[in-house]
Amino acid sequence: MRRTSPTSKFALFFxxxxxxxxxxLLFFLFVFPWIYRKAQDAISSFKQNKQDNATDELKNQIDNAIKVNSAENSTANPVTRTQKQTAVAxxxxxxxxxxxxxxxLANISENIAIAFGTNAEENGSLLGVDFFGDVPKTFSAMTEDEKEAIKQLKKVPGTFGIVADYYYNVYTRSRNLKTDIKRFLTTSQIQELRDHYKKYGIRNVI
Structure with a gap:
């Protein structure tokens, strides 16, 4: 009996x-790569959405924390203020x-806020409602005592961070001290502070 060669078997199978x-063959050449790309896109999109959601959630948490801090500081409640001073310390x-x-340092921070007119009492909510945001609501809050602010700031070359913490968390409506320094002081006044801090080996603070 004649045996069929492997080549013949393959030819018959083909x-x-x-x-x-x-x-x-067409599936692996065209369809599979398309499915793979779609799957990769779906995975990337899922990861991006998850990351975006986490970012949004974190942003909302930060925004809420700022609102709560600002509202608490606006009341200038002595008990709340003492608790917040302790928390910073x-x-x-x-x-x-x-x-x-x-x-x-807490007193210096408060003095700076008063000098800049950014202290919570001057910039708190009006009848519990914040109509104006960061716009000062009293005459004293519309005027800045730059000389007094500089005098106070010169006292804290090595503890600026602590003063800034008190400034943000206790004495103002969540304001950044560095930002307010640049907002209320002139370029020459800021340079004066920087030169003063350099004498103590402190650089890049302001």
């Missing part, structure tokens, strides 16, 4: 199944500053 083989326990020193 002849009987060439349509299926062609379709399979706890952040800097590792610096081993005395309670008297921390109180001094």
């Amino acid at each position: 002849k009987a199944n060439w349509v299926q083989l062609l379709l399979a 706890k952040k800097y326990k590792s610096k081993r500053l005395s309670k008297a020193k921390m109180r001094e």
Whole structure:
């Protein structure tokens, strides 16, 4: 009996199944890459959406925290203020500053806010409603005492960060001290502060 060679078997198989083989080849050449790209796009889109949602959630949390902090500071409630002063002081326990020193820094921060007219009492809500945002609501808040602000700022070359923390979290409606320095002081006044800080080896603070 004559045996069929492997080549003949393959030829017979190909002849009987060439349509299926062609379709399979076309699938792997064209359809599979398209499916793969779509799957990759879907995965990337899912990851991006997840990241965007996380970013939005974090932004909302920050925005809410700012609103709460601003609202609390606007009341200038003595009990709340004391609690917030204590919370700020706890952040800097590792610096081993005395309670008297921390109180001094808190007072300096308040003095700066008053000098700039950004203190919470001057820029709080009107009858519990914030109609004007950052627009000062009293005459004293519309005037700045730059000399007093500079005098106070010169006292804290090594503890500027703590003063800025008090400024933001206790004495103003969530205002950034560096931003307000650049807003209320002239270029020459800012340079005066920088030169003063350099004497203590402090650079790039302002």
